[in-house]
Amino acid sequence: MVRLDAALAFSALGLGGVLAHPTIKHLDTIKHIDRRVCNLEERNPLVHKPLTSRATIPKATTWDPPASMVTGLDQQTMKENPDGLKDLNWITDQLMVNKGNINYCIRWANERKSTEAARAATVKALQRSWQKWFDVLVGYDGFPLTEVKINVNGYGVKDKSLLEGSTAGLNIYTDVDSDGVPNCDTRCYRGAHLDGDLSGCPGGEQNRYDIYLQLDKKLEGQFGGFGYNWGEELGPDYFLDNLETENIHILLHEIGHGFGLLDFYDWVPEGQTSFVMMAGSATEITEFDAWMLRDWWRKLKAVRGW
Ligand SMILES: [Zn+2]
Numbered sequence: 001m002v003r004l005d006a007a008l009a010f011s012a013l014g015l016g017g018v019l020a021h022p023t024i025k026h027l028d029t030i031k032h033i034d035r036r037v038c039n040l041e042e043r044n045p046l047v048h049k050p051l052t053s054r055a056t057i058p059k060a061t062t063w064d065p066p067a068s069m070v071t072g073l074d075q076q077t078m079k080e081n082p083d084g085l086k087d088l089n090w091i092t093d094q095l096m097v098n099k100g101n102i103n104y105c106i107r108w109a110n111e112r113k114s115t116e117a118a119r120a121a122t123v124k125a126l127q128r129s130w131q132k133w134f135d136v137l138v139g140y141d142g143f144p145l146t147e148v149k150i151n152v153n154g155y156g157v158k159d160k161s162l163l164e165g166s167t168a169g170l171n172i173y174t175d176v177d178s179d180g181v182p183n184c185d186t187r188c189y190r191g192a193h194l195d196g197d198l199s200g201c202p203g204g205e206q207n208r209y210d211i212y213l214q215l216d217k218k219l220e221g222q223f224g225g226f227g228y229n230w231g232e233e234l235g236p237d238y239f240l241d242n243l244e245t246e247n248i249h250i251l252l253h254e255i256g257h258g259f260g261l262l263d264f265y266d267w268v269p270e271g272q273t274s275f276v277m278m279a280g281s282a283t284e285i286t287e288f289d290a291w292m293l294r295d296w297w298r299k300l301k302a303v304r305g306w
Helices: 002-012 067-079 082-086 091-097 116-135 236-240 249-258 287-304
Strands: 023-025 033-039 101-109 149-157 171-173 211-216 224-228 231-234
Touching: 067 287, 082 287, 091 287, 101 116, 116 149, 116 236, 116 249, 211 236, 224 249, 231 236, 231 249
Parallel strands: 101 149, 101 211, 149 171, 211 231
Antiparallel strands: 033 224, 224 231
């Protein structure tokens, strides 16, 4: 928590630079996808401040946001990419296809040692973080799932010796992508096989992964990350030093992008001051975040026929 508080305090001093903007990244298997840049240091310090109390998110069964959020929600709807609904790999899609069972691969793009304890804590941290988003959909507007289960079934690492202790039950990959970043076996990546045909995946369906977490030394010391429906990229120090933190808020923010939610670097929805998708303004998911996700659910549901 000290690190997080320090980051927010640093940001509040306004030491950041220009606003961050989405850029395009080309992956080996997925071309022309958005790579959203999230840097907590690059924001307007006058607008954002951390929450001082726990956010409460009342359960909802239908589209019925509080009056204070209606205008802000309409505004963010107008900014959404209208083609976003055509993307078939949002986290909501992943949840629906896999009935709540999500397999992660960890891309270990750093030179730290990975201990068995840290790997176990990583699964718990991912589970805890996903649960927070998932819970706002449970019981809402026909969302059929009640449980989400996060499983890590692989590590991509340059040198196997970085993985200490038993790696039983894990697929260990030593390939790298075109950028030289340790990669998992893309033949097992569901996002590259949206027709459901994973017959090319060695070991079959059990080795499928839906999403990845990349702990990249390039983000070392930075309170920012990248996120989209392929996964999250974070600094290894930020993530591994906060494994036990209740709200790993940059991770929560990046997962939000995986659901399709946007950044708010250059505008603020009317009446809103603190929510996790407005980077640096909140250290936890708030009710406004919840309603943005519920908005996405009702739209995806309509076009997917769920
Ligand atoms: Zn972001």
